Amino acid sequence: MVIVVIGSVNLLKFLFHEILQVRMDWHWTLIVVLVQLAQGNGGNGVDPTPDLYEPSWVYKCEPEEGCHRSERTKPTAANSSFMVFDSLDVCRTVCGHFGGLWPRPVTAVLSTQTVKMHPNFLRFTLLDAPVETSEILVEMTHVITANLLAECNGNVTEMVATPVIVNIAVKSPSLELTWDTDEQYLLDVENTVDNIVVHISAETVYGARHALESFTQLIAPEFSNQYQCGLRIVTGAKIRDRPVYKHRGLVLDTSRNFIPMVDIKRTIDGMAATKMNVFHWHVTDSQSFPLESRRVPQFTKYGAYSANEIYSTEEVRESIRYAQIRGIRVVIEIDSPAHAGNGWQWGKEYGFGDLAVCVNARPWRHLCIEPPCGQLNPANPAMYRVLRDLYRDIAELVPKPALFHVGGDEVYLGCWNSSEEIVSYMKNKGFDTDIEGFIRLWAEFHAKALQIWDEETMAVGGQQQHVLIWSSELTQPNRIENYLDKNRYVIEVWEPLSSPLLIQLLRMGYKTISIPKDIWYLDHGFWGKTKYSNWRRMYEHVLPRDPNVLGGEVAMWSEYVDAQALDTRVWPRAAAVGERLWSDPRGGGGGFAGAEPRLQRLRARLRARGLRPDAVSPEWCAQHDARCY
Template sequence: MAGWILLLVVATTLVRCSDVVKDYTPLIYEPSWVYKCVRQEGCQRSSQPHQTTPSNASSSLVFESLDHCRLICGQFGGIWPRPVFMSMGIQTVHIHPNSLRYNLNGVPAEAKELMTEMTKITSDNIRAECGGEVTAEANTSVVVYLTVKSPDLTLTWSTDEEYLLEVQTVGNNIAVLIVGETVYGARHGLESFTQLISSDRANYDDKKKCGLLLVSETKIKDRPAFRHRGFLLDTSRNFIPMDDIKRTIDGLAATKMNVFHWHVTDSHSFPLESIRVPQFTRYGAYSPSEIYSTEEVRQLVSYARARGVRIIIEIDAPAHAGNGWQWGNDYGYGDLAVCVNEKKWRKFCIQPPCGQLNPANQVMYRVLRNLYRDIADMLPKPQLFHMGGDEVFIECWNSSQEIKSYMANKGFAINQEGFMRLWAEFHAKALQIWDEELVASGSKANESVMIWSSDLTMPDRIQKYLNKNRFVIEVWEPEESDVLDQLIDLGYRVVDVPKDVWYLDHGFWGATRYSNWRRMYSHQPRRHSQVLGGEVAMWSEYVDSLALDGRVWPRTAAVGERLWSAGAQPAEAASARLSRLRARLAARGLRPDVLAPEWCAQHDGKCS
């Protein structure tokens, strides 16, 4: 009998415990944080999970998703890079891509095909916010009215990239007005339009549904601070597949950067196909599958142009030229290059493998002519070419009796200044060949070319050898160097690339220092008419396609904003917008590195 009483007591206790659990079991088992936009701070996660929806919340600045909060929080919301002027409401409206239309009546006939391609990219980027498929319905009509003032489709340093963007909402109808001086300005306006949109998964009973939210009232007036906003990718030291290059250009477009500087060859490999000189890839490619065909390059040029990005091909010379050039003797042409793959490399170059073109061999210039013609045919007019020109090692040329005999016959002393004269002669001949091949391809001669800073471009020497009207100097001196300013004072146009700040490979080898995005953001190029802009550089000794995205993004975007948005805004004021950009890049298929622990991303300013 006592046993039955004990069992009854235990059963009653279990029933009562069950009642207690039932009373306190939440309806939603997942954490349901909300995010509040706090003035001067940014988006802040609630102190504890809530079951309150924004419609019942006490503040209109409380949101169920961080992306929604970032969309409208702060003066510039989620726009990257920071625009010149922006006013924005805090209300959003649900939209669907199927109800999005583009009106191109204000676009010149010459620009309509390119503008149409740009609108397709815009729609794809909008759908990417929901993983490519927007499953939540919306009955709002959105019409984007595009106006382009100029029919000019060239993308150069003189291209006007200014744009105006307005979003106006009346009932269930939204009008988006985008006016660009050129088709590329209008493209930037379309990019900003996509950044006024975020995904919405929180406001539906079915959490698998994904909708889109658009800021209902916005006005932006914007233009870049610098004409050259570039990114360099080295594809010689390690081959980077074309799909990875295109994905990188997608990131440049999202950041409104307008130059892809393609360091396509070096002494390590020559992966660029030349129709006229097939020996380059036959002797210089790592494998048959690691070659950029002429047709692939042309497709890349078109791909980049539709994203507002200009392709600049660099053939580094006369140094950094080895594998791909070592076939001369096999064809009876003599040594096209010297010091190629020297075993005692430290005497002949800065890193293995070595190789420098042979300026004493006139056949080398005939081969170079054919290569230049191929490049002129690949690039859109007016073609911009980078001639390389850095890190010539005198010891390499001095080891060749052929070169020393040639110098003696020319009256060049066999000393440093004599080798400088030889180096300058190479660039003069190469420039003449480039001009002649431009004319042969139907372009104008006397266009500007780019060249790296070097011993030849030092302020006490450059005027003797390089014409300031033809050569744009890409200065890769350390940030504290005064070489850039001295070249400006001499009248040369420059592109700023401070290697100790904007080199993405630093911190991964030797005594170099890693630059995080804040350090990269802190460098502001000098505002001067002769400073065309700057570049961030991804040298590939220690990176390939497996690590590319994380090494490049989002740090490159920090440089992108510095080149678009002049001013001394501190990095911390930009961190929330950069977090939103990172999420946007990830949605578009890139794999950007993380900025901080996710807790920091959910509490703006708390980890500074």
């Protein structure tokens, strides 16, 4: 027994020595389990040799496959290869042609070497940037630094004094974020004798931001235990990058269920990590109206779920800025004339008549697609006056040039038909009360709404811009040209893949945004006969390469989601669409095998930044790239 103890002490010493030599993974606890020693197990019993009963792995970068977990071998000169890593994250960052970059850049050459760095010794230099851009660039770099700290749970304990100098050159003084914004960038990382120099060059601040995002993706954490964490950066990189599609959006519905601002900001963080650039905010619907209007406080008084479930003007303004610093444009959608009810039901009380009809009508089944019903009342001039006040508030709120979404989907003609006021209005106008007559009424609404929007935009010093509208009966090929000007409307086509509408509209010369509901709707698979699309299915879908396809969006409708389930429904699936729209990889390397290891790295990155993305596979698959085919 004494001998055993002495033996194990020696062994302990040896192992302890090994711990000091070899960097261990995180959560290392120095508990040595020697339980079995005392247990008399008989001659042929299992008598495990004393050992450190702690799992501990290294990751090998295998060319053409990716990172594979393997047993930690005793360090000897023979097997100490630079392609073996203690950290899976570091392995991913250098392994494979595009390392841990998501979305995939156009071209990238990455070194397989890494060195330690520390955010305290990270310096950003605005080498050649117009003075107008410096404020936002500084804010952008702050985001980057915070994201790097987050990789180590906020505390990079491994101190190294190697300076990392990031030189940023931006040409354009413009801070506008539009479809014409040039988002391309160049990113070079060079390793000199005593520092790392990074060169970023872009036309606009938004290109520079994307470069900074890519820069963070060249850095990975390395935990030596639960509390000890360091960062390693790739020592050399040359990246040339630009997006394929200029509109890369995510729709978030905050009306069916309220989503607190903190959750919206976290969603924007996720979008920034994947270089998506449009936060399409479906802020109102028939269920609730949480957007504060300074001019019409009745919207929230009668439409918000509670006093705590309102987006104040200040909060919205702040979130717009928050998004802008992350290269994202906020597009507010006030859905109309349908999908409007609660928030509009106070007209009579104030002597304005019915601003909306069928509001909360029961039974609902013939008056709307889902309860509660509600459609604006186009026969009531007061409705347009109230709408104008709302539009003015929004025009004042959003950055110029303003992009606005008028909604325009799922109008139930039966609802309007149930209103005597509307039917008699139509008769006075000489509209038939058949389908085409109601379509004319619907189109008249949009024409008036557009005119109001234009007037209010210009009243606050803006210029006429395109507006977005959902595809609908009104956008059918046989009707659209009569009602919607192709120079004013961009059609957001949400018909299923099988529908020819997208191609038809392109042929007619309409600009479009594609959001096929059977592929890119994140709420599908949880209700009715809809089918869930996992990231593979979302990633596989490709859009037509046509100059009039501005891009696409992925949609999180919130009937069955609120802040509780938001992240896991959205991430990492939205990121798959993000890469499809930024890189649109096709052919070799565009398949899942090339994408999945990078997506696993992205998922880890999102978690570090405080999101709760779903798993895409058992962790074993994440530790063994290309083995789960």
